[in-house]
Amino acid sequence: MKKLAAMLATCATLASFPIGHAADATPPQKIKICGGPEGLSYQKFAQDLAKRIPASDAEFEVVSTSGGVDNVVRVGRKECQYGIAPLPMVMDQANLPVVANLFDSYTLMVCSASVVGKASSLKDLKPEGAMIAVGDGMSTANWTWKHLVAENAKLAALKTSPIPFTDAIKDVIDGHLGCAFAASGLDSPLTKDLDDAGKFIKIMDINVSVPKGFKSFSLDGKKYPKLLKGWFSSVDVLTFGTVLFHYPTVATNRKTARIHALVSQATINYVKELKK
Numbered sequence: 001m002k003k004l005a006a007m008l009a010t011c012a013t014l015a016s017f018p019i020g021h022a023a024d025a026t027p028p029q030k031i032k033i034c035g036g037p038e039g040l041s042y043q044k045f046a047q048d049l050a051k052r053i054p055a056s057d058a059e060f061e062v063v064s065t066s067g068g069v070d071n072v073v074r075v076g077r078k079e080c081q082y083g084i085a086p087l088p089m090v091m092d093q094a095n096l097p098v099v100a101n102l103f104d105s106y107t108l109m110v111c112s113a114s115v116v117g118k119a120s121s122l123k124d125l126k127p128e129g130a131m132i133a134v135g136d137g138m139s140t141a142n143w144t145w146k147h148l149v150a151e152n153a154k155l156a157a158l159k160t161s162p163i164p165f166t167d168a169i170k171d172v173i174d175g176h177l178g179c180a181f182a183a184s185g186l187d188s189p190l191t192k193d194l195d196d197a198g199k200f201i202k203i204m205d206i207n208v209s210v211p212k213g214f215k216s217f218s219l220d221g222k223k224y225p226k227l228l229k230g231w232f233s234s235v236d237v238l239t240f241g242t243v244l245f246h247y248p249t250v251a252t253n254r255k256t257a258r259i260h261a262l263v264s265q266a267t268i269n270y271v272k273e274l275k276k
Helices: 002-015 019-025 041-051 068-076 087-091 140-151 153-157 165-174 189-200 257-275
Strands: 029-034 058-063 082-086 098-112 179-184 201-204 215-220 234-246
Touching: 029 041, 029 068, 029 257, 041 058, 041 082, 041 098, 041 234, 041 257, 058 257, 068 082, 068 087, 068 140, 068 234, 082 087, 082 098, 082 140, 087 098, 087 140, 087 234, 098 140, 098 165, 098 257, 140 153, 140 179, 165 179, 201 234, 234 257
Parallel strands: 029 058, 029 082
Antiparallel strands: 082 234, 098 179, 098 201, 098 234, 215 234
16 A cells, blocks of 8 residues: 555656646657768858757758768668769669759869860870879769769760869869869868869860759859859850658658658758749
């Protein structure tokens, strides 16, 4: 009887706490989003999105990665619930649903003016000429380069290195490396930081056959006066959509479905703001 009385007293004490207190004691759901290399657009978008989800709802961690391929692999392994990657890449993974199209990415072949001389396009680069940093095998840049080579066999003869763009571009500006290949949004922090290097570098025309899932695009220097100033008047590049995708059960799991709805709405709202 004494034990029963003690149990009833404990229950009465617990019942006296307001329901809200119990809710407050529940720790926020931990959510990981795979972004990209520091200084590039994937990582920036992931960081900005994380700030838009109240800390009381979810504890967001932005994971620095090598880029799109790395993100697809990690989300597939459940290392991250969300990831950012090119739409053509995600479309190849039927089990990875898309939340929204975030922004357009552009291929940029940035070369040292002193190394490539009069060359102005990808077709002008020779096998015996400048080394091209195309990123490591888990990066969007490397994935994009492989698609270009698959569609344009002659590109396979060019000398390439798996150096990430964020590391290679410093040597390109200094004239110690020929070119660095990137696939990034135009609002990338690193891209903006390179404005002052215009007189040392060139953006080459990518005037080759276009792989499936990509589009040709003329990047007009006059249309983007605050970006890439001094690099070019206009240049032909390739473009493709970049999306936020997720592990399938995030949308249906009882513990994460509410957070997924918040993430989806925050993503859509942020994309609308960027388009204004």
